[in-house]
Amino acid sequence: MTKTDAKKIVEILKNTYPDAKCSLDFSKPFELVFAVMLSAQCTDERVNKTTPYLFSRCKTLDDFVKIDITELENIIHPCGFYKNKAKNIKICAKQLIENFHSTVPNTMKELLTLAGIGRKSANVILLEVFGIANGIAVDTHAKRISNLVGFSNQKDPQKIEQDLLKIFPKDTLKDINHLLIWHGRNTCIARNPKCESCTINSFCKHYKNS
Numbered sequence: 001m002t003k004t005d006a007k008k009i010v011e012i013l014k015n016t017y018p019d020a021k022c023s024l025d026f027s028k029p030f031e032l033v034f035a036v037m038l039s040a041q042c043t044d045e046r047v048n049k050t051t052p053y054l055f056s057r058c059k060t061l062d063d064f065v066k067i068d069i070t071e072l073e074n075i076i077h078p079c080g081f082y083k084n085k086a087k088n089i090k091i092c093a094k095q096l097i098e099n100f101h102s103t104v105p106n107t108m109k110e111l112l113t114l115a116g117i118g119r120k121s122a123n124v125i126l127l128e129v130f131g132i133a134n135g136i137a138v139d140t141h142a143k144r145i146s147n148l149v150g151f152s153n154q155k156d157p158q159k160i161e162q163d164l165l166k167i168f169p170k171d172t173l174k175d176i177n178h179l180l181i182w183h184g185r186n187t188c189i190a191r192n193p194k195c196e197s198c199t200i201n202s203f204c205k206h207y208k209n210s
Contacts, residue, residue, distance in 0.1 A: 001150050001203075006167040009149075009200050013179040016199045017186070020178040022128045024048065029104040029129045030096060031055055033114070034064070034089050036121040038079040050078055061102050064093035088116030106130045119158060123177070133173035136164045141184025148188065150205035 014020075023044040026032040031051070038047045054075050058064045064072075072086040079085065092115045096102055104125065105111055111122035123137040136142065138157035142164075146152040152163035168176050187194045201207040 001167050003167055003169060005203055006151075007169060007172060009203055010168070010172045010175055010179065012199050013183055014175055017179060017182040020175070020182040022124070022178065023181075024128075025051060026128075027055075029125075030061055030093070032125055032128055033092065033096075033104055033117065033121075036124050037085055037088060037092070037116045038076055040085070040121075041081060042079045047079055050076055061093045061097050064089060065097065085116065091115035092117070104129060106132065108135070119161070123161075127174060127177055131174075133170075133177060136161050136168070136173060136180075137177055138164070139181065139184075140190070141188070142180040144190060145180050145184055145188050148193075148206040149200065149203060 024032060024035040024039060025048045026035050034054075035047055035051055038050065057075065058067055067090070069086055069090060072089065073082045076082045076085055076089075095114055096104065099113070100110070106126065106129070108119070108122050108126065111117050111125060112119065117125070119135070120137045120139060123135040126132040126134070127137075138146070138161045143155075143157060143160055146160050146164060147155075151167060152160045154160045154163060164176070165173075183200075184190075187198050195201055195204070195207050195210065198204065198207065
């Protein structure tokens with residue numbers, strides 16, 4: 001996969017999904033931090049059904065610190081892994097207050113110190129809150145598409161991200177973060193990919209070999 005091909009793929013996907021954007025609903029930076037946590041092993045649609053009540057119950061970081069853990073678990077139960085997520089949310093809220101003056105930090109290094117935040121989540125937060133796109137959030141969609149199309153033959157998300165960063169120009173990173181997710185949800189679907197109607201099938205290693 002050449003950089004020229006990668007840039008063409010971005011252009012094609014932008015035309016295919018002109019409305020591609022972050023699907024998680026939030027109005028405050030810390031709300032996105034918690035929404036991203038909840039989205040692990042869960043759909044954004046389910047998260048968006050859960051967070052309106054959560055964010056009305058907990059309007060401030062202090063509210064998240066003070067809320068009873070059992071109540072928090074019950075609220076986020078539909079998002080799965082609720083015990084671990086509730087524990088991380090409360091720890092993270094305390095960290096934001098004590099370590100960052102109740103402000104979400106804007107560097108990868110600082111974000112990775114927060115409970116429940118890994119590199120993928122940090123990339124999402126940097127992009128959606130601060131408009132910073134130095135990396136690519138490699139979720140299940142980005143991983144699957146990267147392996148099928150031929151962007152990367154790696155399985156580890158961090159190694160896939162490094163391969164993607166080698167072929168996608170920096171000025172395309174804001175777009176590719178959203179486009180890979182939308183393409184994975186709408187066309188390159190895990191169990192039944194719509195290869196015939198895929199707008200980038202001429203670049204796809206899997207399609208050419210099938």
